[in-house]
Each structure stands twice: as C-alpha cells, then as structure tokens.
Amino acid sequence: MSKPLKNQLQQEVEKRRTFAIISHPDAGKTTLTEKLLLFGGAIRLAGTVKGRKAAKFATSDWMEIEKQRGISVTSSVMQFDYKGHRINILDTPGHQDFSEDTYRTLTAADSAVMIIDAAKGVEAQTKKLFQVCRMRGIPIFTFINKLDREGRDPFDLLEEIEQLLDIRSHPMNWPIGMGKQLSGIYDRHKQKVELFDEQDDEKIEYTEVAGYEDAKIRKMAGEHLHDQLCEEMELLDVAGDDFDLEKVSKGELTPVFFGSAINNFGVQTFLENFLQLAPTPAARNSNEGMVEPTEEKFAGYIFKIQANMNPAHRDRLAFLRIVSGKFERGKTVFHARSNKNMKLTQPQQFLAQDRDIVDEAFPGDIIGLFDPGVFRIGDTLAENKTLSFDELPTFSPEIFSKVIVKNALKHKQYQKGIDQLTDEGTIQVFKTVGFEDIILGVVGQLQFEVFEYRMKHEYGVDIQMQRMSFSHARWLVGDQIDPGKFRINSTAVTDKNGHYVALFENEYAMRSAMEKFPDIQFLETAP
Ligand code: G4P
Numbered sequence: 001m002s003k004p005l006k007n008q009l010q011q012e013v014e015k016r017r018t019f020a021i022i023s024h025p026d027a028g029k030t031t032l033t034e035k036l037l038l039f040g041g042a043i044r045l046a047g048t049v050k051g052r053k054a055a056k057f058a059t060s061d062w063m064e065i066e067k068q069r070g071i072s073v074t075s076s077v078m079q080f081d082y083k084g085h086r087i088n089i090l091d092t093p094g095h096q097d098f099s100e101d102t103y104r105t106l107t108a109a110d111s112a113v114m115i116i117d118a119a120k121g122v123e124a125q126t127k128k129l130f131q132v133c134r135m136r137g138i139p140i141f142t143f144i145n146k147l148d149r150e151g152r153d154p155f156d157l158l159e160e161i162e163q164l165l166d167i168r169s170h171p172m173n174w175p176i177g178m179g180k181q182l183s184g185i186y187d188r189h190k191q192k193v194e195l196f197d198e199q200d201d202e203k204i205e206y207t208e209v210a211g212y213e214d215a216k217i218r219k220m221a222g223e224h225l226h227d228q229l230c231e232e233m234e235l236l237d238v239a240g241d242d243f244d245l246e247k248v249s250k251g252e253l254t255p256v257f258f259g260s261a262i263n264n265f266g267v268q269t270f271l272e273n274f275l276q277l278a279p280t281p282a283a284r285n286s287n288e289g290m291v292e293p294t295e296e297k298f299a300g301y302i303f304k305i306q307a308n309m310n311p312a313h314r315d316r317l318a319f320l321r322i323v324s325g326k327f328e329r330g331k332t333v334f335h336a337r338s339n340k341n342m343k344l345t346q347p348q349q350f351l352a353q354d355r356d357i358v359d360e361a362f363p364g365d366i367i368g369l370f371d372p373g374v375f376r377i378g379d380t381l382a383e384n385k386t387l388s389f390d391e392l393p394t395f396s397p398e399i400f401s402k403v404i405v406k407n408a409l410k411h412k413q414y415q416k417g418i419d420q421l422t423d424e425g426t427i428q429v430f431k432t433v434g435f436e437d438i439i440l441g442v443v444g445q446l447q448f449e450v451f452e453y454r455m456k457h458e459y460g461v462d463i464q465m466q467r468m469s470f471s472h473a474r475w476l477v478g479d480q481i482d483p484g485k486f487r488i489n490s491t492a493v494t495d496k497n498g499h500y501v502a503l504f505e506n507e508y509a510m511r512s513a514m515e516k517f518p519d520i521q522f523l524e525t526a527p
Contacts, residue, residue: 013293016364017278018088020106023115024123028145032261040080077366085275099444103395106132108303108321111139111278118144118151122164137251148260150179168241168253175258176221176229183221281364284323287388291324293363298325299382301389302375305424316371327361333381376423394526397441400470406462417459430493433483470503472510474522
C-alpha cells in the first residue's frame with residue numbers, strides 16, 4: 001500500500017463535508033446557500049439581493065426552457081472552500097419540480113441541513129425529505145430561518161420538530177428577541193452573542209460574554225429581553241436535551257441553529273459549528289462489505305442522470321459520488337454492468353450552473369460524467385472489477401397514469417423510450433397483472449410532463465396520458481401474495497423486477513389492506 005496516497009486520502013477526506021439542504025419552498029434554501037457560498041468566496045454566484053432577483057428570474061426561465069426541451073429539472077451540486085474545508089452542497093429542487101431525483105440526491109449526502117421558516121414551522125415537503133434522511137440515519141442539522149420577522153415561539157417550534165419528525169433537538173444558540181425586537185443570538189456553547197444588524201449583512205459582530213446572565217447582554221438588548229433570555233435558558237438547561245454527538249451522528253438528535261439568512265445573521269455561526277460537527281465522507285456498503293473512503297482503489301456510484309443539461313449537445317450527464325480512492329482525469333475504471341473498462345476523460349465539477357473540468361477529486365466529491373447512454377442509476381464505477389455498491393432505493397410514487405400510444409406502429413420506439421427513461425429514473429414502470437398494461441408512476445407531476453415531451457421529441461412517439469386515481473404505492477413482501485385480493489380501491493401490479501406492488505386510492509384503503517393482510521409487509525421503497 002502506498003503511504004503517500006493513503007496519507008493524501010486521509011487528509012482530503014478529513015477536510016470534506018458533503019451535505020444536502022432540505023426544506024419546503026420559500027423557507028430560504030436559495031438564500032442560505034448563497035450566503036454559504038459567499039463565505040467560501042464563491043461570489044460569482046452569490047450576489048446582493050438585487051442581483052439575486054435577477055438570478056432567480058433567470059433560474060425560473062431556465063427551468064421553463066429545460067421543460068420545453070424536455071429536460072428533467074434537477075438538483076445541482078456546488079462546491080466551495082472555507083477555512084481549510086472543502087464543502088459540497090447538494091441542492092434539492094423544491095417546487096413543482098419535486099421528483100424522485102430529489103430523494104435519490106439525498107443518498108449521495110453524508111448529512112442534511114433542514115431549513116425551517118420560523119413563522120411556518122415544519123411543512124409538508126420538509127417532512128417528506130426528512131423521512132428519507134431518517135431512513136438513512138444521517139445527521140440532520142436544523143436552521144430556523146427568518147428571525148427578523150415575527151415568528152412562532154422558539155419552544156413551540158422545537159416541540160413541533162420533535163413531535164412531527166420524531167427527533168430530539170438541542171438548540172445550539174437562542175434568539176434574543178424576534179421580529180422587530182430581534183437584537184441578537186446567544187451561542188450556548190461558545191458563550192458569545194452575535195449582534196443583529198439589519199443594515200449591514202457584510203459585517204458580523206460578536207461579543208464575548210460570561211454566560212447568558214452577563215450584564216453585557218442586558219446593556220445590549222435591554223432589561224425585558226434579557227430577563228426573557230435568562231428565563232428561557234434556565235428552562236432549556238433543565239428541560240432540554242443535552243448535546244450528545246453520538247446521537248447527532250445517528251440522526252437521533254438535531255442541533256438547532258437560529259438565524260436570518262437574508263441578513264447573513266447566524267449563518268457563520270451555523271457554518272462553523274456545522275463543519276465541526278458534521279461527518280466526513282462516509283463509507284458505503286457493497287457486495288464486498290463497507291468500502292471506506294480511505295481505501296486506495298477508486299470507487300463510486302451513479303445516483304442521478306440528467307439529460308441534455310447543455311442545450312447545445314444532446315448529451316446526458318451522470319452524477320457520480322466518489323466513495324473511495326483518488327480520482328484523476330483520464331482514469332480508467334471498470335463499469336460492471338456493461339462489463340467494460342472506461343476512460344473518464346472529461347469529468348466535470350460544478351459551481352451552480354457553471355461547469356469546470358476536474359483534474360482530481362476525492363471521496364465525498366461529486367463529478368459529472370458524459371453519458372453516451374450506458375449508465376444507469378445505481379451503477380458502480382470502480383477499479384476493483386468485482387465491486388458493486390448496494391442498489392439505490394426506489395421510492396414510492398404518488399401520481400399514476402396509463403399511457404396510450406397514438407400510433408401503434410411506433411410501439412418499438414415507445415418501448416425503447418420507456419426502458420431508457422426508466423434507467424434514468426425519470427419514471428417508474430408497473431404492469432397490471434394478467435393484462436400487462438403499462439402504468440407509470442412518479443413522485444412529481446413535472447416528471448410526467450418531461451416524459452411526454454421526451455417521448456415525442458426524442459423517440460418520435462405521440463402518447464396520451466390517462467391519469468389514474470391511485471395515490472399510494474407499497475411493495476408487497478410475503479410468502480403468499482394473491483394479487484387478485486387487491487381490488488377494493490386498489491390494484492396489484494408488478495414493478496420492473498417483477499415484484500408485486502399494490503396501488504391504493506387513498507390512505508384509508510391502504511391501512512385497511514394492511515390490517516386485512518397482517519402477514520404481508522407493505523414497503524415504501526422497493527425491496
Ligand atoms: P427557497 O429557495 O427555499 O424557495 O427560498 P428563498 O431563498 O428563495 O427565499 C424565499 C423568500 O424568503 C425570498 O423572498 C427571500 O428573500 C425570503 N427570505 C429568505 N431568508 C429570509 C430571512 O432571513 N428573512 C426574511 N424576512 N426573508 C427571507 P421573496 O420575496 O420570495 O424573494 P425576493 O424578492 O426577496 O428575492
């Protein structure tokens with residue numbers, strides 16, 4: 001084993017953090033991401049609020065264009081350096097472009113940052129994304145945003161997080177006032193106060209204090225707010241959960257930070273604590289056991305495929321998460337599924353929409369590979385020819401449609417399109433038992449629009465979609481499954497691997513079936 005490489009790997013892994021930001025639309029994900037990038041000096045993207053408006057407009061424009069061209073709208077990956085760390089942020093799309101891709105992106109992250117709007121609390125999409133993180137047992141950090149506005153009582157918010165998400169919480173800092181009265185946040189561990197200054201989001205001012213009772217806080221925030229802080233801190237010290245890194249690592253306790261992203265308030269404190277507490281790139285399981293990041297042999301897996309990102313080319317881009325070893329441009333790796341060696345000549349790294357050619361990369365990094373149509377979601381690329389990472393989970397779709405091909409002669413192209421788009425993870429295909437009618441399932445409506453568009457423009461097939469009334473899907477596991485028994489407000493179908501899946505019209509129908517068939521397991525992700 002070569003010592004220099006091992007040492008280099010250790011160092012590079014140590015400095016990396018790869019995380020995803022999860023939130024409901026409008027909680028402030030874009031704003032927080034921009035501020036984080038700004039700390040890293042990646043000013044190319046993060047602009048002033050004014051600049052951001054333009055950028056936002058451009059983004060939605062881009063989405064519209066993507067849609068027009070039939071491109072699946074997807075999450076991007078951003079990288080920046082901060083005080084000796086290399087940080088990879090995986091962005092998860094929030095709005096109507098929510099899709100299975102969003103879930104899969106989370107499998108490439110080692111931790112997650114959950115943003116919550118202080119006035120709104122835990123919202124629907126946050127909950128869904130949280131559950132995927134929970135399934136993986138990764139650490140989850142919480143940023144409660146928009147303190148500069150009147151929000152809900154911090155204790156209320158903590159209680160909601162604990163109850164709705166079933167996770168314990170530990171506030172790392174605490175607001176001194178809120179909305180118009182916001183005057184600072186008290187850092188419970190480092191015992192300092194970050195002062196709030198709405199006028200200037202560039203200047204960050206801290207005051208060292210000797211605990212929350214320090215008279216300096218009284219002077220800064222006034223009697224009333226200081227009394228309130230003391231009361232709340234006492235309550236937290238007595239009734240709150242203690243900080244426990246082991247519980248954080250397992251995703252059982254979330255460190256909570258308060259702030260206001262738009263005012264760059266509490267963001268640096270959050271970032272610095274996060275870097276200290278968040279895990280370095282984690283090992284991934286494979287057919288040969290856990291693959292540690294410091295293993296010298298290069299290995300990675302594809303978690304997402306994006307078509308035609310660059311409108312000038314009809315290429316596909318495969319996103320690879322590096323799990324172990326060092327990646328160098330031009331490296332030859334083995335692609336197990338096609339049983340071929342491949343030379344990776346034009347790998348790319350990302351800074352938002354800008355793509356840069358990457359010369360070397362390390363575990364935790366995400367690189368983009370040109371895909372001439374050979375990759376599939378979950379593929380392993382490795383120096384070790386026999387290695388294969390665990391399959392990525394298939395997530396339960398929520399919208400279903402039957403498809404009618406308008407011109408029967410186009411059936412072959414249609415099948416080809418279905419196969420390819422399934423590989424990309426754009427859609428899931430199910431077949432009815434007996435008749436083998438095709439039913440498509442997706443997580444977000446946009447996936448259907450993209451499917452219809454691409455069928456027409458890439459495969460020349462005009463289709464008609466017939467929306468079905470199902471809203472829940474569960475994979476069935478058991479010894480004796482009789483698909484004929486799923487008939488009341490439900491139907492049984494098979495997935496691409498021949499597993500039985502039951503589709504239900506509503507939660508009630510699903511619960512009834514679960515009660516009726518206690519010997520069958522109803523799984524939310526494919527077995
Ligand atoms: P998203 O990516 O999670 O969807 O949210 P985004 O950052 O776009 O923020 C949603 C809205 O919330 C934006 O306002 C943004 O300016 C605002 N916002 C973000 N952080 C804060 C905060 O700390 N305090 C307050 N008061 N507002 C915040 P918008 O009006 O939709 O956009 P814009 O016109 O400001 O660009």
